[in-house]
Amino acid sequence: xxxxxxxxxxxxxxxxxxxxxxxxxxxxxxxxxxxxxxxxxxxxxxxxxxxxxxxxxxxxxxxxxxxxxxxxxxxxxxxxxxxxxxxxxxxxxxxxxxxxxxxxxxxxxxxxxxxxxxxxxxxxxxxxxxxxxxxxxxxxxxxxxxxxxxxxxxxxxxxxxxxxxxxxxxxxxxxxxxxxxxxxxxxxxxxxxxxxxxxxxxxxxxxxxxxxxxxxxxxxxxxxxxxxxxxxxxxxxxxxxxxxxxxxxxxxxxxxxxxxxxxxxxxxxxxxxxxxxxxxxxxxxxxxxxxxxxxxxxxxxxxxxxxxxxxxxxxxxxxxxxxxxxxxxxxxxxxxxxxxxxxxxxxxxxxxxxxxxxxxxxxxxxxxxxxxxxxxxxxxxxxxxxxxxxxxxxxxxxxxxxxxxxxxxxxxxxxxxxxxxxxxxxxxxxxxxxxxxxxxxxxxxxxxxxxxxxxxxxxxxxxxxxxxxxxxxxxxxxxxxxxxxxxxxxxxxxxxxxxxxxxxxxxxxxxxxxxxxxxxxxxxxxxxxxxxxxxx
Numbered sequence: 001x002x003x004x005x006x007x008x009x010x011x012x013x014x015x016x017x018x019x020x021x022x023x024x025x026x027x028x029x030x031x032x033x034x035x036x037x038x039x040x041x042x043x044x045x046x047x048x049x050x051x052x053x054x055x056x057x058x059x060x061x062x063x064x065x066x067x068x069x070x071x072x073x074x075x076x077x078x079x080x081x082x083x084x085x086x087x088x089x090x091x092x093x094x095x096x097x098x099x100x101x102x103x104x105x106x107x108x109x110x111x112x113x114x115x116x117x118x119x120x121x122x123x124x125x126x127x128x129x130x131x132x133x134x135x136x137x138x139x140x141x142x143x144x145x146x147x148x149x150x151x152x153x154x155x156x157x158x159x160x161x162x163x164x165x166x167x168x169x170x171x172x173x174x175x176x177x178x179x180x181x182x183x184x185x186x187x188x189x190x191x192x193x194x195x196x197x198x199x200x201x202x203x204x205x206x207x208x209x210x211x212x213x214x215x216x217x218x219x220x221x222x223x224x225x226x227x228x229x230x231x232x233x234x235x236x237x238x239x240x241x242x243x244x245x246x247x248x249x250x251x252x253x254x255x256x257x258x259x260x261x262x263x264x265x266x267x268x269x270x271x272x273x274x275x276x277x278x279x280x281x282x283x284x285x286x287x288x289x290x291x292x293x294x295x296x297x298x299x300x301x302x303x304x305x306x307x308x309x310x311x312x313x314x315x316x317x318x319x320x321x322x323x324x325x326x327x328x329x330x331x332x333x334x335x336x337x338x339x340x341x342x343x344x345x346x347x348x349x350x351x352x353x354x355x356x357x358x359x360x361x362x363x364x365x366x367x368x369x370x371x372x373x374x375x376x377x378x379x380x381x382x383x384x385x386x387x388x389x390x391x392x393x394x395x396x397x398x399x400x401x402x403x404x405x406x407x408x409x410x411x412x413x414x415x416x417x418x419x420x421x422x423x424x425x426x427x428x429x430x431x432x433x434x435x436x437x438x439x440x441x442x443x444x445x446x447x448x449x450x451x452x453x454x455x456x457x458x459x460x461x462x463x464x465x466x467x468x469x470x471x472x473x474x475x476x477x478x479x480x481x482x483x484x485x486x487x488x489x490x491x492x493x494x495x496x497x498x499x500x501x502x503x504x505x506x507x508x509x510x511x512x513x514x515x516x517x518x519x520x521x522x523x524x525x526x527x528x529x530x531x532x533x534x535x536x
Contacts, residue, residue: 009100026100027109032126033095038200039209040163125210132439133260134206136199141256142356143198145329152247155352157210162200213352215340225379228336231398232346238402240350241334245364245407248329255361258283260435263332263358265366268309268423269322274298286438290446304459312419330367332358335374365413369420388467411480418472422461429454
């Protein structure tokens with residue numbers, strides 16, 4: 001990539017749109033050099049442990065507006081065009097942007113940094129958010145989760161700290177937003193240049209820097225909602241998610257504060273989704289204003305979501321049953337484009353886990369449902385593949401087989417899973433509306449998120465998509481029968497087995513059992529590097 005901001009760089013478009021102009025100004029060589037000068041970077045004699053580079057952006061196949069917001073060409077910190085915030089300090093190593101992420105909700109790039117004095121060149125991943133999307137405080141929880149997983153042997157990116165004295169950014173309650181009537185990005189900014197913990201605040205921007213993980217980026221140019229190349233990849237991905245959940249079981253942190261572009265399960269875990277929708281929107285003023293302009297919102301929700309919600313409540317035993325599930329931080333965006341691979345073929349294992357931008361406190365089964373919803377359906381080819389032809393049943397089974405080999409689902413989780421899949425995307429679709437209205441003032445994309453991804457998405461599972469939920473119910477019934485038979489044999493042979501019909505505790509990994517995902521040999525990073533996968 002060149003250094004000019006108008007060099008023809010394009011990002012993945014909304015839905016089935018191919019490439020469009022970015023909403024956010026692309027990172028340039030000069031900006032990257034200025035930012036990296038303010039971070040503590042590993043030197044040639046300071047090797048870091050293997051880490052993955054989470055891409056930026058969201059893992060949605062449906063982002064961005066065709067036109068950038070009015071101030072999108074202004075570089076960070078309001079510096080003159082072509083200059084990084086504050087200029088490039090004297091002695092800053094030369095930086096070269098070698099690849100830019102095509103994901104839409106932030107600006108991110110792989111940057112090569114001159115080692116100087118004959119030292120080898122270093123590669124780093126730099127990601128820039130608008131402060132209305134992520135602040136230094138809101139990134140802190142995500143970065144703590146990543147650090148926890150690294151300590152438990154998972155191949156996750158190391159987040160590098162800023163080197164300047166810490167300075168406070170906006171409050172932790174979540175980024176402020178503009179109302180839907182205001183054009184352009186919201187005007188909230190940090191209190192001034194300076195880092196806080198693991199990220200750097202500079203005017204309207206928040207920066208994070210990660211090490212780059214070796215591995216083959218086999219899905220680099222794919223939309224987020226596309227299947228794996230093969231059942232073997234799906235099986236490996238299921239096993240990797242199980243390892244992540246086993247490691248995450250010992251991570252204790254509250255859910256993240258309301259902010260745009262975040263996975264949660266608030267609306268449809270409540271007894272009355274209509275009341276829960278109002279409560280969810282009340283914490284997000286831009287979303288509330290959008291919904292107020294849709295007087296039929298309760299009717300649309302009733303038609304698309306309530307049939308699935310009634311079944312979920314019946315199987316779960318109501319909200320109280322769901323509340324007894326152990327809280328567990330999940331990845332929130334587990335799909336092929338957020339994984340790196342040990343080799344470029346079907347025998348590959350997952351060697352890197354990317355993009356924790358949507359990670360949040362939920363439950364293991366909700367995170368699994370989110371993963372299935374992301375890859376099991378050819379969402380972008382449903383017009384070509386009507387009916388069940390759009391569903392990758394073989395990948396569903398392979399993924400769950402890989403997962404359950406390491407962390408078997410309880411009978412309760414198995415019964416919940418089919419009922420969660422049609423509803424799992426609902427909160428995120430609303431969060432996306434909050435982003436398009438409150439941050440970009442893009443009404444067209446907000447309407448697309450409402451119609452296509454909130455309403456029609458759930459409604460599909462009452463038609464063609466019912467084949468997927470029925471497949472999962474049949475799988476759960478088979479597993480229940482097998483477990484019942486095993487318990488019968490165990491009773492005949494000795495002490496009775498314990499029933500798992502009620503919400504069980506999430507298993508924690510034994511100290512003697514490694515939860516690490518096999519890591520690719522150090523040296524080469526796969527075909528390209530990180531993309532965006534989950535936060536802007």
